[in-house]
Amino acid sequence: MASLSIRNIRKSFGSTEVLKGISIDVEPGEFLVLVGPSGCGKSTLLNLIAGLEKITSGEIYIGENLVNRVSPKDRDIAMVFQSYALYPNMKVRKNISFGLETRKVPKAEIEKTVQKVASMLQIEGLLDRKPSQLSGGQRQRVAMGRALARSPSVFLFDEPLSNLDAKLRVEMRTEIKLLHHRIKTTIVYVTHDQIEAMTLADKIAIMKDGILHQFDTPKQVYENPTNLFVAGFIGSPAMNFIPTRLIRSDGGASLVLKTGVNQSQNVQLNQSGLKLDDWFDKDIILGIRPEQITDTLARHETNGHFQSIECIVKVIEPTGPDTLVFADINGKEVTCRVHPDAQCRPGETMQMMIDMSKALFFDPDSEARINFNENL
Amino acid sequence: MTSLVHTPTARKKSLFDHLEIFLPKLVLAPTFIAGIIFVYGFILWTAVLSFTKSRLLPKYEFVGLYQYVKLFTNDRWWVASKNLLVFGFLFVVICIVLGLLLAILLDQRIRIEGAIRTIYLYPMALSFIVTGTAWKWILNPSLGLERLVRQLGFENFSFDWLVNADMSIYTVVIAGVWQSSGFVMALFLAGLRGIDDAIIKAAQVDGASLPRIYWRIIIPSMRPVFFSAVIILSHIAIKSFDLVMVLTRGGPGYSSDLPATFMYAFAFTRSRLAFGAASAMVMFGAVMAIIIPYLYSELRVKRNE
Amino acid sequence: MNDQMIQAVPNTPGVIAGRIFIYGLLILMTFYFLLPLIVMVLTSLKTMDDIRSGNLISWPTEFTLDAWKAAWGSACIAVECNGVKTYFWNSVKIAVPAVSISTIIGAVNGYVFSKWKFWGSEVFFTFLLLGCFIPFQAILLPMAQTLGKLGLSQSLAGLILVHIIYGLAFTTLFFRNYYVSIPDELVKAARIDGAGFFRIFWKILLPVSTPIFVVCVIWQTTQIWNDFLFGVVFSAGGNQPITVALNNLVNTSTGVKEYNVDMAAAIIAATPTLLVYIIAGKYFLRGLTAGSVKG
Numbered sequence: 001m002a003s004l005s006i007r008n009i010r011k012s013f014g015s016t017e018v019l020k021g022i023s024i025d026v027e028p029g030e031f032l033v034l035v036g037p038s039g040c041g042k043s044t045l046l047n048l049i050a051g052l053e054k055i056t057s058g059e060i061y062i063g064e065n066l067v068n069r070v071s072p073k074d075r076d077i078a079m080v081f082q083s084y085a086l087y088p089n090m091k092v093r094k095n096i097s098f099g100l101e102t103r104k105v106p107k108a109e110i111e112k113t114v115q116k117v118a119s120m121l122q123i124e125g126l127l128d129r130k131p132s133q134l135s136g137g138q139r140q141r142v143a144m145g146r147a148l149a150r151s152p153s154v155f156l157f158d159e160p161l162s163n164l165d166a167k168l169r170v171e172m173r174t175e176i177k178l179l180h181h182r183i184k185t186t187i188v189y190v191t192h193d194q195i196e197a198m199t200l201a202d203k204i205a206i207m208k209d210g211i212l213h214q215f216d217t218p219k220q221v222y223e224n225p226t227n228l229f230v231a232g233f234i235g236s237p238a239m240n241f242i243p244t245r246l247i248r249s250d251g252g253a254s255l256v257l258k259t260g261v262n263q264s265q266n267v268q269l270n271q272s273g274l275k276l277d278d279w280f281d282k283d284i285i286l287g288i289r290p291e292q293i294t295d296t297l298a299r300h301e302t303n304g305h306f307q308s309i310e311c312i313v314k315v316i317e318p319t320g321p322d323t324l325v326f327a328d329i330n331g332k333e334v335t336c337r338v339h340p341d342a343q344c345r346p347g348e349t350m351q352m353m354i355d356m357s358k359a360l361f362f363d364p365d366s367e368a369r370i371n372f373n374e375n376l
Numbered sequence: 377m378t379s380l381v382h383t384p385t386a387r388k389k390s391l392f393d394h395l396e397i398f399l400p401k402l403v404l405a406p407t408f409i410a411g412i413i414f415v416y417g418f419i420l421w422t423a424v425l426s427f428t429k430s431r432l433l434p435k436y437e438f439v440g441l442y443q444y445v446k447l448f449t450n451d452r453w454w455v456a457s458k459n460l461l462v463f464g465f466l467f468v469v470i471c472i473v474l475g476l477l478l479a480i481l482l483d484q485r486i487r488i489e490g491a492i493r494t495i496y497l498y499p500m501a502l503s504f505i506v507t508g509t510a511w512k513w514i515l516n517p518s519l520g521l522e523r524l525v526r527q528l529g530f531e532n533f534s535f536d537w538l539v540n541a542d543m544s545i546y547t548v549v550i551a552g553v554w555q556s557s558g559f560v561m562a563l564f565l566a567g568l569r570g571i572d573d574a575i576i577k578a579a580q581v582d583g584a585s586l587p588r589i590y591w592r593i594i595i596p597s598m599r600p601v602f603f604s605a606v607i608i609l610s611h612i613a614i615k616s617f618d619l620v621m622v623l624t625r626g627g628p629g630y631s632s633d634l635p636a637t638f639m640y641a642f643a644f645t646r647s648r649l650a651f652g653a654a655s656a657m658v659m660f661g662a663v664m665a666i667i668i669p670y671l672y673s674e675l676r677v678k679r680n681e
Numbered sequence: 682m683n684d685q686m687i688q689a690v691p692n693t694p695g696v697i698a699g700r701i702f703i704y705g706l707l708i709l710m711t712f713y714f715l716l717p718l719i720v721m722v723l724t725s726l727k728t729m730d731d732i733r734s735g736n737l738i739s740w741p742t743e744f745t746l747d748a749w750k751a752a753w754g755s756a757c758i759a760v761e762c763n764g765v766k767t768y769f770w771n772s773v774k775i776a777v778p779a780v781s782i783s784t785i786i787g788a789v790n791g792y793v794f795s796k797w798k799f800w801g802s803e804v805f806f807t808f809l810l811l812g813c814f815i816p817f818q819a820i821l822l823p824m825a826q827t828l829g830k831l832g833l834s835q836s837l838a839g840l841i842l843v844h845i846i847y848g849l850a851f852t853t854l855f856f857r858n859y860y861v862s863i864p865d866e867l868v869k870a871a872r873i874d875g876a877g878f879f880r881i882f883w884k885i886l887l888p889v890s891t892p893i894f895v896v897c898v899i900w901q902t903t904q905i906w907n908d909f910l911f912g913v914v915f916s917a918g919g920n921q922p923i924t925v926a927l928n929n930l931v932n933t934s935t936g937v938k939e940y941n942v943d944m945a946a947a948i949i950a951a952t953p954t955l956l957v958y959i960i961a962g963k964y965f966l967r968g969l970t971a972g973s974v975k976g
Binding site for chain 2: 071
């Protein structure tokens with residue numbers, strides 16, 4: 001396993017700049033996930049790491065080596081593709097050993113490696129089949145086996161689970177995580193699915209339009225996003241963004257929230273630690289996650305951070321483990337997560353508790369997070 | 377931690393590795409050179425020839441449009457050109473009508489479709505010379521169709537088109553249509569099968585009858601196939617040489633001449649190089665006038681997809 | 682036409698009459714297409730007496746293979762009276778190398794155009810595509826001159842060279858369109874596995890290329906065997922392909938016209954491509970329609 005260092009990478013196709021100065025440092029053995037919406041440049045970045053495309057400017061280091069001009073086969077990497085890219089005319093055994101044969105590894109060693117890899121991925125029974133005779137999940141494993149056999153310094157995964165059905169995806173996700181625990185190789189994993197990113201990564205790099213928006217651990221990205229995009233991208237159901245105003249009130253500061261019940265309700269803010277002085281009487285965006293708006297429970301009422309608010313229930317969606325309640329606050333539809341047994345019916349008023357200790361604030365113009373502190 | 381065989385990375389770059397970047401271009405080079413010389417270079421050469429007065433041997437002295445003037449004041453060339461328009465028009469239209477009709481019929485889920493399709497298409501496997509030979513015999517003035525119909529009872533039937541200066545070009549149409557309509561049918565059949573079911577179902581729910589569905593929905597949505605068919609058939613028509621040579625030899629006289637046979641006659645048989653070259657260049661221009669807009673529109677569609 | 686459409690139509694007498702009409706028309710058309718072939722075969726098995734007294738589809742009073750023997754070995758073509766057999770073998774000698782070489786070069790070209798694109802390669806491809814369409818009249822004269830200078834005029838080798846050169850555009854088109862549909866990720870995976878340009882072609886692409894090879898070989902064989910223009914311009918005398926010989930046979934005005942021999946000779950000329958068509962018809966069709974899918 002080796003470290004991976006991406007320094008100020010830029011990539012243009014013709015006159016279009018697809019990557020606008022990306023810098024990421026990956027520790028040896030770390031699992032990095034590149035995540036972002038379609039077109040953000042994550043697959044392009046992966047291709048640059050692999051050496052399948054030329055870098056316009058910037059440097060890539062694998063371990064100690066500058067690999068800008070090194071061809072893919074010499075970079076000691078292996079890649080698993082979205083479509084698996086198994087060689088259709090070769091049996092599974094040959095698919096796995098192809099790379100080793102090209103490198104003139106002795107036959108006995110190849111045999112041993114193929115066996116080891118097959119048993120690790122539980123595909124021993126498939127070794128003599130052709131890819132067309134395998135199911136999606138089996139092909140996935142063979143693709144991983146092919147990459148594993150080369151025992152590279154860096155593993156690259158390009159949306160490997162996108163072609164699987166939902167159930168299989170969850171199973172394979174866990175297997176990939178277990179694999180990483182076993183072999184502890186550096187992994188760079190590209191996906192557009194933020195759940196995969198959150199569950200698999202040691203570190204997440206969130207990209208949009210060729211720019212790196214945040215590079216952090218999953219916990220940080222979830223609780224401490226740098227801007228509106230990151231906050232809205234990570235987490236499902238997505239974070240609620242409520243446009244509101246910060247006003248002075250006795251006790252300090254409060255937010256104006258109109259829900260259609262009463263004129264408007266002001267919600268107190270416990271100000272300690274929040275430097276919001278510049279923002280009084282200005283428009284501001286409140287970011288609060290659905291699970292932070294919940295129904296009333298005894299323990300919430302004694303917790304100083306929880307503020308109550310009355311909302312008119314628009315729609316409810318029982319999901320089983322909880323119920324999603326949709327209401328309007330300040331004209332925006334807001335998702336709330338309540339206990340499945342809570343009483344609520346569309347059209348009725350319901351009392352909700354908002355955990356203001358987890359509230360985040362964003363500048364409506366720059367979309368940046370107010371008081372973003374990297375060191376939290 | 378499980379350790380697998382760690383394959384050493386080949387650090388040393390061989391000469392081959394350096395060459396690899398050029399390999400794709402190297403591989404294409406022979407074709408590239410062949411294209412430049414034998415296609416574009418030769419076309420240029422023919423054009424140059426057409427601006428000279430060469431007869432038996434090439435003489436490279438520039439005489440401007442002399443040959444072209446002679447060409448367009450040549451009666452035989454006008455006959456050939458007119459024939460091309462007549463033949464081309466009839467050939468294309470009849471092939472398309474026949475091909476479309478057959479395709480629609482075959483689209484009706486016929487049990488023996490495979491066999492019928494094979495029979496309709498086999499003429500395409502034949503050389504135009506073979507086709508011409510067969511039809512030359514069938515349309516034989518005394519022993520062919522005329523005699524057959526007469527022996528069936530129609531005493532006054534006459535079919536001497538092959539040796540009739542006014543009708544000889546139409547024999548080429550007959551043979552050409554026989555050879556090529558199967559191909560057009562195959563094109564249309566593929567096009568018919570590519571139509572989205574959902575549209576047809578919607579029309580049926582709307583209460584349209586089958587013929588109406590064909591006439592107002594299916595056929596109009598096959599415009600690209602029509603277009604392709606016209607282009608390909610026109611291309612075949614302009615290049616028609618084999619069929620005329622064997623069927624009528626351009627005769628009687630030169631009544632069934634076409635530009636391709638005209639060119640051959642003057643460039644090779646009569647050893648008038650520059651004159652023949654001029655006729656070749658006019659043919660080339662005609663083909664390019666059709667093909668270039670077609671390719672342009674096709675490639676533009678691809679880019680917009 | 683899909684199953685739903687058929688099921689939606691009830692089996693009334695009107696519909697059944699319609700089906701009979703359709704089948705009837707289709708069968709009629711099969712006669713139209715088969716008739717020339719039937720006439721050719723029938724005529725070739727008749728004696729000249731039968732031909733003079735009968736008509737196109739009259740049954741022979743006696744079946745004879747004399748015309749066939751004459752066509753193969755003794756018919757007079759131009760100045761020689763040895764039948765078409767020499768010319769048949771000429772066509773074979775021309776077709777085999779021309780088809781194989783143009784196909785192989787086309788395959789590698791198609792590989793480059795689809796998987797190893799470089800700056801200018803698409804433009805080059807477009808110009809190559811254009812080359813499929815040129816009327817050959819525009820290059821006949823210079824080619825005749827060039828072959829003369831190379832000492833190849835009126836030789837089999839010269840004709841083979843011509844067929845290879847002008848077949849490259851089509852073969853390249855076939856392979857390029859085919860390889861474009863093979864996922865690029867296969868090539869990427871192979872590159873990461875360490876395979877180079879030729880290894881990828883040899884081990885990854887070629888093994889899955891059988892269908893397009895068949896299509897290409899069938900197309901090229903049919904084109905080259907059936908060609909007349911190049912044959913009549915670039916060969917002479919004993920070196921001509923069978924199409925030229927057939928034309929000479931049919932259009933000689935000396936002596937008595939032996940229609941049965943003409944027909945037998947035509948069938949001999951048609952047999953190879955007809956056989957290819959019967960055996961591998963669906964690939965033939967794929968070749969025709971692949972050629973008409975541009976870009």
